[in-house]
Amino acid sequence: MALNKYIAVAISVLITMSSCEEIIEIDLNSSDPALVIEASLYKDSVSVVHLTKTANYFSIDEPAPIENASVTITTGNISEELSYIGNGNYIGQSIIGKEDINYNVEIVWNETEYTGSAYLPKQTEIISLEVVEFQPPSPHAPLFLQIESTFLDDPERENFYLLRYIQNDTILTGQYFAFSDLMAFNDTISFTNPMMSFDPGDEVVLKVFSIDEPLYNFFVQLNDALSGGMAMSSTPYNPTSNIEGAMGYFAAWSYDADTITIQ
């Protein structure tokens, strides 16, 4: 036992003396500013588009808004040019998002045209939200309180979803939970997010967005970009936008929302 303790101490010392993290200075190239698009068309709403530019990686300035672009939304034979309302935001008036309809966006900036399209899927319906307990493998780790959501899945078509959590009026960002209907069972999907744990008394709003496949692929890749390492992990890359030549996305989506208070 004495030997064991000695070796355990030695191992602890080794681990302590080993891995460490430190902030370093690195010279990164300055790239030409590229167009960044956040374009949304919700079911029963007008379209909203936010345009900014890419910046140097270590810049602490707010992203530069784009004021002089032309933004047009089209569906079928109907088009409308969005109005600029300041700070890089453009808003529509006449085209309202409807389920099962395709939409196109066209943006002209610096004499370059960027186009994309999106399909607005049918809205799902949340059947239930329940709090489930999860005890991590270590007996000394705290109990996890998680939310199991169950919602309808249309078996007649291939569906894609994106979940967003709002905890006590704060949108939880940093990770995107996008998944396909591969886990559907009896026309429903039950999903418990293993990364999200809440505290008793929290009020949580869960939004289940129905999205199309290109947007699903974009958010999967965006999540990869946010969580991936650099040197030892997969080669980093820009998530593939559904707007050719630009960063960002054009989303046409519907969602259902429900609220649960953690007990």
Add this chain to the structure above:
Amino acid sequence: MRRLLFLLAIYPTLLWGQQNYTLSGSVTDAETGEDLIGVTVVAIDIGKGTISNNYGFYSLSLQEGKYTIQYSYLGYETISKDLNFNKKQTFNIELSPVSIELNEVVISAERRDKNITSAEMGVEKLNLKRIAVIPVLLGEKDVLKTIQLLPGISSSGEGSTGFNVRGGSMDQNLILLDEAPLYSASHLMGFFSVFNADALKDVTIYKGGIPAYYGGRASSVLDITMNNGNRKRFSATGGIGLISTRLTVEGPILKDKLSFIVSGRRTYADIVAKTALPEDRLPDDVSLYFYDLNAKLSYSINDKNRLILSGYFGKDVFGFSDQIGTDWGNSTGTLRWNHLFSDKLFSNTSAIYSTYNYGFNIGQGDISMRLTSGIENHNFKEDFTWFLNPNNTIKFGGGATYHQFMPGELTTDSTLNFEIILEKKRAIESGIYLQNEQKVSSRFSANYGIRLSMFNQIGPGWVYEYGEDNTPIDSSYYESNETVQAYYGIEPRLSFNYILGSRSSVKVSYNRMAQYLHLLSNSTSGSPTDVWMPSSNNLKPLYVDQLALGYFRNFLDNNIETSVEVYYKNLQNVADYENGANIFLNEFVEATILSGTGRSYGLELYVKKKYGDFTGWISYTLSRTENKIEGINSFSWYPVKYDKTHDISIVGTYQFTPRISISAVWIYATGNAVTFPSGKYVLDGLPIPYYTERNGYRMPHYHRVDASINLKGKKRKKFESSWDLSVYNAYNRHNAYMINFQESETIPGATEAVKLSLFGIVPSISYNFKF
């Protein structure tokens, strides 16, 4: 040129008519009965000779006459025999190890001037007896980390056993253990190799001039042979280190006929920690270990026949109770039959099995999930060595391998009722070869041969064709054993040596290699989750042409060897992933692989002091490896991840007394090529890195010093022991293992680069024994 090739081809037959007698036999260690590989057998009167093969067998044809035959092997006493040679004769020779410790350098088990006289190029043979003095991480002696100190061979990452040879990726290394290919040669995420040095007899790496009897990988061959087991007496070897204990037991079952060896190693970090640490620091049900088991039986049936059965079993386990766990490991088995058709014709017949499997479990109560993947193959091969005459040794043979690939299965219990099962893939890889090692004149020698390889992807299974957006546009089903796609390879292997004088020579080699297997990996240094895939209708084989030129010069009576080698490689069908490729459980993963051309070129300098109290070497490699693939970096040349411009190793050992030696290693390398952001943008309030170029940046340069002291115990008649005290990264440099770009935790809106260093200074101690 044609005339020269014709003469080379018919030269052996021109000699056929002469009346020769043959001297043949085997050479073994007098103390253990182990076969000795590479023993020089020479008729010193006329300077004709040969060397023993991988099974200790030799054959030398001479004209009638009186000769003095000398058997010499580094570290063993030389034996000379006077022969009146008028009939064929068989001598089985036992050589005794020299009692005085030789201070030969680790990288050598050959005759003193073999680097000058041999036509081999780009080949190194490790002396396992002396590997123990090289300091390594946590004191675990490791052949894979030692070969990384050679020119042209670089480490794939901090503390990693993964290696890259002359610009080749890790999957381009053919790693053989008793002829069985190992598909993952590392433990514990790559920090330790699967090779327990106590069980090994011979380690040879070919980085160029690869002989025709090897095939299947594009860059290198690491051929490792296990000990056969002591035929004379029972003995045990072992050691206790900070993280593992190892024990080897060997001995005769029937003296001089049947021997065995069993060698095991297990890490015990979890056992020690569980018993010694407070309960709240580590739960009782944690598992964190790996083990290796090597076993071998060798049976000499008679003078002409021998059977050898060997196997390796290794596994890594990491988990918490039965809730979360991962395990992976190799298993191999080799059955060989050595047969002498005559005193000139040696054959080896091998039946080989090898498998690698990975598993990951997660579950609680009725909800559980298991992910598995793997590869399995069965191989049969036949190799002949024909000792035609002292100037020509012809090797020929062939073999076939049946591969079965398990790309991945995700299964769940009945509650989840969910599964993803990727279809198994199958292929048959076969090849035949012919090679001659010819001494053309006293100054000119040549190894020349050719390998003809064939690869058939076979059914059953679905085969897809893909459109521009990587989605399947057509599919076909193939029945069992039906050929889906066939590929062929014509692989010439040439190596020539011209001796300029007694101390120098120039060598040139050319080889073409075909590789039909591909490793899908998203890491530079390898991961247990990596998946092997066959060439297919969508994934073409990799073909590599390598041309190398070298000048070799020895000084001070062969005490100091120097060499300069330059090489150029051309790679066809080199693969890389498209942006955002998903290689995890992706049935259509082939569609995400882009193919193009590659090139690698470099200069290698090597200075080695082989004898004396101070031994060691300096190796320097200047190299560049680039790919050009449509869809990446605007179809321009870009460096591969493991490209390192400069790579320097300085290794030194000083023997203070017969019982005390110190060693030190200094390593410097340019940082790997890496993809860093050249900007950022904001989505949903989050800063997102913006990339403009793949592998356009470099990691910080890497360097460290390791040092060790080896203290031998007082030598007793039946017991030997030693202590190794070593320090890894002695000046505690924080080398970058990974650099992450992330949002600052202290300055709102700011982003920063964070360097992760894996190992600072790491001391270790181990105790070794033998009786």
